[in-house]
Amino acid sequence: MYKEIEIHNTDEKDKFLFIKNNNLIYGGFVIRDIILLLKQDNSKLEICSMLSEKYQRNINLEIINDIIDNKLQKLFLNPKKSKSLKKIIRFKLESNIVYHRWVLSLFNNSFFYFLFGLTFLINSFFYFFYHIKVNFHFEEKFLGCLLVFLILIIHEFGHIISAKFHNTVVKEIGLGIYRIIPVLYVNLDEIWKLSKKKRIVINLSGIYFQSLIGILLVFLFLLFRLHLFLYVFYANYTILFLNLNPFFQFDGYWVLTDLLNEKNLNKSSNSFLKSLFQKKSTSFSFSKIVKVYSFLRISFFAYLIVHFVKNIIDHVT
The missing domain is CATH 3.90.930 (Outer Surface Protein A; domain 3)
Structure with a gap:
């Protein structure tokens, strides 16, 4: 054993x-x-x-x-099973896969942050300020969904290749359910042997690849004016932005835990919120970081619930 x-x-x-x-x-x-x-x-x-x-x-x-x-x-x-991610399909990865040198060079520390920042800003500018009203056809949406799924696979390989660059092995990739959301995932357990700076790069690498793809989609749309590229771009950026959200246990959450030196921020937040309703409160024992994160997290989910209910009422009335 x-x-x-x-x-x-x-x-x-x-x-x-x-x-x-x-x-x-x-x-x-x-x-x-x-x-x-x-x-x-x-x-x-x-x-x-x-x-x-x-x-x-x-x-x-x-x-x-x-x-x-x-x-x-x-x-x-006697391990406790994860309640947040239920693994459905798993694929083992070969540890001896070799990637081209120029691909690995994308994760050189200073170059990584420069290119990531630049591409993210260009994506954000195009998403928020380049407005085009388009009614996408069913064929465009169907083909777009297939391309988005391919992008999600590339997102996971962003983590895998970045881990390879930092001499870490990723042994598993698969499909699972996070809460109620179908997600692709990779097992990044081994990155905990690395320094905080390296872990942040690996956790950002999926979004990094999506930012690079976003630039390609913008270029293709401006060149060919095909609405398909625009549809995929919008979907890609929405997923990219969702991955940065620190209130779900996606990439942005793990980056934040490293930045705040809180290895289990979600668990600490849950414990703090529970302590507020106990007769003998122990909330004073939690750090200010956990308290602020907890209140922001509750506010975020409250906003989602109110927005969801409002949309239902608007559709019914």
Whole structure:
């Protein structure tokens, strides 16, 4: 059971990442050594003796029991299933896929942010200020939906190629349900071994590819004046903007968690909101960042509900 635990070096000195069953924890040399010894089917007493001898200090059985029973077994052997993403279709990815050098160069740090910022601004300008009233035909919408699905696949490969650039392996891509929304996803567990700066680049890379595609769609529309390109552009930008929304657990959320140094912002927000309705409030124990995020999140979803109800009333009356 312990043999399936993956051990990864991280960008942080003397810190390791341990992954199993879509769960992960950080730890130091002691946890790494315990897992390695467990993989060799050593007993707790044997592990205690070996580590005491290795580190020339008294490591008692209580410490070993605490690490194995509380950290390893609870997280890895009895994992909690994710409630937000239900995986429906999964595809394994080959780790030895080779990408062309010029594709990988798109993720060079300074060039990445320059091109991402430039293309995002051009996309936004065209979306908000270049207004054309068009009634799209059914054929255009149908073909447009197929092209949008292709763009979503390219979005996921943006994450995959960026992870490859940063020497990280993405082993799985698939289709799932996030809450009630069908989504494509890639398993990015291994990026937690990287520094915060690298994780942000990888999490933005899908949107980055969509921004590049948006520029191509604008060029094709201005060149050929085909409404199909305009339809796909609008759909692509809407999805791009949705991915940046920090109140859903999409790309923008993970970027924000890194920027704020909050690894589980959503869970902290839920705990804070629950604490407001408890008899003995513990809301004072949460950081200002979590409190502000929580109130903005509630306001956002309240706006969505009001807007949704208003639209229904308008259609009925």
